[in-house]
Amino acid sequence: MKALENLRGRLAELADLSAVQMLAGWDQLVMMPSQAGPARAEQLGTMARVIHERETSDDIGEWLTELDGAELSELDRDIVRIARRDWERARVVPEELAVELARASADGQEIWQRARAEDDYAAFRPALERNLELARERARCVALDGQSMYEALLSDFDFGLRADELRDVFGALGEKLPALVSEAQEHSPRRRLDVPVAAQRAAVESTLARLGVEHTSWRLDVSTHPFSTQIGLDDSRITTRYGDGGVESLLSSLHEYGHSLYERQIDRELARTSLSGGTSMSIHESQSKLWENHVARSPAFAHVLSAELGRGGFAVSPADLHATLVGVEPSEIRVSADPLTYPLHIILRFELELALIEGELSTADLPGAWRDGMHRLLGVEVSGDALGCMQDVHWSDGAFGYFPSYALGCLIAAQLWEAMESDIGAREDGLRECDVAPIQAWLGENVHRYGRRLDTNELIERATGRALDVEPFLRYVAPLAGRPGAAA
Amino acid sequence: MKALENLRGRLAELADLSAVQMLAGWDQLVMMPSQAGPARAEQLGTMARVIHERETSDDIGEWLTELDGAELSELDRDIVRIARRDWERARVVPEELAVELARASADGQEIWQRARAEDDYAAFRPALERNLELARERARCVALDGQSMYEALLSDFDFGLRADELRDVFGALGEKLPALVSEAQEHSPRRRLDVPVAAQRAAVESTLARLGVEHTSWRLDVSTHPFSTQIGLDDSRITTRYGDGGVESLLSSLHEYGHSLYERQIDRELARTSLSGGTSMSIHESQSKLWENHVARSPAFAHVLSAELGRGGFAVSPADLHATLVGVEPSEIRVSADPLTYPLHIILRFELELALIEGELSTADLPGAWRDGMHRLLGVEVSGDALGCMQDVHWSDGAFGYFPSYALGCLIAAQLWEAMESDIGAREDGLRECDVAPIQAWLGENVHRYGRRLDTNELIERATGRALDVEPFLRYVAPLAGRPGAAA
DSSP, X not given: OHHHHHHHHHHHHHHHHHHHHHHHHHHHHHTSOGGGHHHHHHHHHHHHHHHHHHHSOHHHHHHHHXXXXXXXXXXXXXXXXXXXXXXXXXXXXXXXXXXXXXXXXHHHHHHHHHHHHTTOHXXXXXXXXXXXXXXXXXXXXXXXXXXXXXXXXXXXXXTTOOHHHHHHHHHHHHHHHHHHHHHHHHHSBOOOOOOOHHHHHHHHHHHHHHTTOOTXXXXXXXXXXXXXXXXXXXXXXXXXXXXXXXXXXXXXXXXXXXXXXXXXXXXXXXTTSTTOSOSOHHHHHHHHHIIIIIIITSTTHHHHHHHHHHHTXXXXXXXXXXXXXXXXXXXXXXXTOOTTTHHHHHHHHHHXXXXXXXXXXXXXXXXXXXXXXXXXHHOOOXXXXXXXXXXXXXXXXXXXXXXXXXXXXXXXXXXXXXXXXXXXXXXXXXXXXXXXXXXXXXXXXXXXXXXXSSOHHHXXXXXXSSOOOSHHHHHHHGGGGTSOOTTO | OHHHHHHHHHHHHHHHHHHHHHHHHHHHHHTSOGXXXXXXXXXXXXXXXXXXHHHSOHHHHHHHHHHTTOOOOHHHHHHHHHHHHHHHHHXXXXXXXXXXXXXXXXXXXXXXHHHHHXXXXXXXXXXXXXXXXXXXXXXXXXXXXXOOHHHHHHTTTSTTOOHHXXXXXXXXXXXHHHHHHHHHHHHSBOOOOXXXXXXXXXXXXXXXXXXTOOTTTEEEEEOSSOOEEEEETTEEEEEEXXXXXXXXXXXXXXXXXXXXXXXXXXXXXXXXXXXXXXXXHHHHHHHHHIIIIIIITSTTHHHHHHHHHHXXXXXXXXXXXXXXXXXXXXXXXXXXXXXXXHHHHHHHHHHXXXXXXXXXXXXXXXXXXXXXXXXXXXXXXXXXXXXXXTSSSGGGGTOTTOTHHHHHHHHHHHHHHHHHHHHHOOOHHHHHXXXXXXXXXXXXXXXXXXXXXXXXXXXXXXHHSSOOOSHHHHHHHGGGGTSXXXXX
């Protein structure tokens, strides 16, 4: 079984190179002196080229051919299956197109930054057109039988999801959420707390410590935009920011904790194989949203956060803190949206990018379509294109098909939470004491351990006994509108 | 000139991969959670393998053949010359030997750590034998015409140095220094200051800032052993440690600053070619020793350091501080040795490793030879093998030929310092005000900018007008023994 040994050797090597690449990315955002940007860009470019060369090389194809029909253990069968999928997907994109895509993405981001700063959509539009054209070309290369172009792109982030599924769930949400938003503005209005940075920092550090974040295998740092990364086994790094006097640092650190816990609880025997890492963007996002929405925003966990803020020198009652963490107010900004309006921001982006990719919307009409959508879904009037259709980086760098995972994450988190509570009982009493061990264990057993062995839909069905469904999320947000929710 | 373009492309790629490898090494020592060690070892192993594969590949040989006799600019001629040297040197070592060397080095370090902790030379000896045997085998592969085995190994660190040169300079030093040491113990005895960590830290940070260490292109961090690394253009990282209540942090941070300044002042057009980086270990060490010995330990610069410690809350007169920085006391430990006894520690190691490699000393006789040498050179009785012949890591990981650079660095620094003062005048008045710009400029012009274009001896001769010589160093240390020195 030399072919298997060779393949596994290459996969281990690719995992190591990716880990080092991620380290270089983490360092760039957290540690690197600012002037080193150009040199780091070259270094990251070289790493990407070397990895691409080794993950698309002919020898992998030869090993896969040799392994065709071979007797393999269940684990090796999965390793070979996913390795084959990755290799085929990477190989079908011609070299020149890959280079063009990378260049257009880099150019697009630069043009976008300037255009957004000047609220000048006309300056951005040609770059957007170019990204769209190349994304469509790439979609034609990677599309499997029967996949639409949009589905082909979606598979970069969530393998196997279908556009009609998304249309169904987002359609249902888009119909039901707006009414809830109106009621919630009355029942759970947006509030602010002015928490000193020192108290935020103390509360974030001590809360994470109570969740098991130990310095021997985690890092917590500060960066402009919070993110998390897993450099390898026993090396989880999350970041947060403490700027705005509010409670964003508490929510974002629990969010990033959820991402990291997922990666940490993947079966260790999957490390350095094609099965390591989270299975999809939507499942990954469900893990962060579960800790952000269902733990950090629960009335019970507000007791923990209030106590930790208190120890950090800031007094706030659990009830007031909870009200601040769940307050609802439609706004034009996605990243700071509350848990109820957040999916509506995503639905808008999904509708628009689907139409752009399938050729049903022209870039000339995008700003108007954005305005209309914001009005229809959120009742918000857009102040300009900078915070309108140029708000996010994704389209400027060609990442079409990424947005849905943000909303799917909210839905899947709610569905998993209900399945978990029906398995092991309500978590309220435990959360009040920061006893999260049963949650960690249930997630480990039902979601995390599989790594990439199960795709999104299969994982949801196996963990919850049902297909993806919007009802659990609607039950989760109902109390914000003063309606009976999941627990009622 | 496609071959040149291909070669330069590969060299740029290798430089980027090395930069990322160095980043992963820096991170391991400064940032990484402790439990991530095994995963990081795999990642570093993979990076080393990928780099080795690309730097020894056949295509480089083909490009070099095509470039044989081609009309090239002076810069490209040097790039090709050094690329050829590196490629040939890497290619002559058979793959199996390279693997064996790496394994013996890793095993050796592990065995050494345990054996040293238990002061058990018998447990270490077989690993040392294995490293020696493999080093000799490797020396036979890489030796150029007329090179002894030791010289072949020396060329890993200092290309072109000859063993008889080293015997001459170290012989002269070994004769003259012991008498100076005896006198200096009377005239400049070892003293201690008990400086609080906060004052050390404040003084290190503000002194480095006055030397041009800005956060936009430098980092200063803490690690167990001080070191410096250059991740790429405009990304210099130095570390220090603040443990012992003394002034080691001041000396070590100036030392590491010297290493970094060297790398930063290499001509930018040499970046990402075969000519980037310092030319040899001894020249590199001369740059750190110049800032440690001739700046930080000068009576004039003590005014700067005393002022910065004062601002940090610790009062000490320049004279008392200077006396502490240069106090002499023979001891058995190399890394904490004073500037006068330091080279004697190296001479001992040089004599012993030369004899080991050339087969004139057996490992059975090493502990006794160490004891005898310490007694002869430093008048010190060794407490045991742990702080005797097992004191340093180098032999345990197979790095024979490395030690001389430490003493050569002291000698070259003194010789450069004299040449600089004869060019641009005594630095005393400037140093008192921390005006180091003329020093930086002279070093940039005469040493740094060349990168690897000049080898050790050629660089020394061009910068100082003379071959390597022990007299400048003897003049530098003479005042410690109350004798007239360089300035007298």
